[in-house]
Amino acid sequence: MKVTVVGAGAVGATCADNIARAALCEELVILDIKEGLAEGKALDMTQTAALLGFDTRITGSTNDYSKTAGSNVVVITSGIPRKPGMTREELIGTNAGIVKTVAENILKYSPDAILIVISNPMDTMTYLALTSTGLSKNRIIGMGGALDSARFKCYLSKALHCSPRDLNAIVVGGHGDTTMIPLIRYATWNSAPVTNFLNEEQQKQIVADTMVGGATLTKLIGTSAWYAPGAAGAALVEAIVRDQKKLFSCCVYLNGEYGQKDICLGVPVVIGKNGWEKIVDYKLNAAEQAEFNKSADAVRAMNEVLKAYN
Secondary structure (H helix, E strand, C coil), X not given: CEEEEECCXXXXXXXXXXXXXXXXXXXXXXXXXXXXXXXXXXXXXXXXXXHHCCCCEEEXXXXXXXXXXXXXXXXXXXXXXXXXXXXXXXXHHHHHHHHHHHHHHHHHHCCCCEEEECCCCHHHHHHHHHHHHCCCHHHEEECHHHHHHHHHXXXXXXXXXXXXXXXXXXXXXXXXXXXXXXXXXXXXXXXXXXXXXXXXXXXXXXXHHHHCHHHHHHHHHCCCCCHHHHHHHHHHHHHHHCCCCEEEEEEEEEECHHHCEEEEEEEEEEEECCEEEEECCCCCCHHHHHHHHHHHHHHHHHHHXXXXXX
């Protein structure tokens, strides 16, 4: 098993570190355009192997895609991060060209790879990766919903004073501050609906905090978050390489599911060795479906901007 992480910045390095610590592959390649960055971080991680007890071979490379050859899974984190006050959408011009080039170069050497897209704006970058490569839709996965759902559980656990591992909660829709939809109606605490324990005001606050979870961190630390996004990317890699058949919210191509076509958007999907293997219908109510449609409209408007870069 071979995994490549493209982008050795904070998110990519954190994702790679999680992959190595969990021994998800025999060989891990980190690639970056900046001279020496990937090599340095790969060496630093390798020096933790004796302390942490893993045997993954980690290689760093400056823009040499031949070293990624034969990768089973590739995580794309390339692109500029957000700055305070910047939306994910404002990144589209710069990151579109980067993601398209990365996907094309990766597939020259790993034509059978499954691609996990983390680069922002994630829904649009996932759609770009799919349409520019012509890959099977099941082999292109946007990470956003997995991260948003983890943040949802974080805020729920704080309100309920419980372990986040005892919670099931999912966020659908776009990976944006105004487009994601935390489905609090479906959230449970060891099978009991969380709405049994939270008043309406608490529920609204948790939903609101989840939606601006990324922007909150950007404001606090001055750039995009990296621990949770990196961990979310690694969790998807694990589900693929270990064929876990785990249910995540991920950005995938819709062809009529949830009432939408020709768009990549966050929905519940089963992740296994073939990528995303099926979409699970959560039977949204009228209000939730209206929000989902509104989210799709916003993402579709961003996708239109891609035409300038194709």
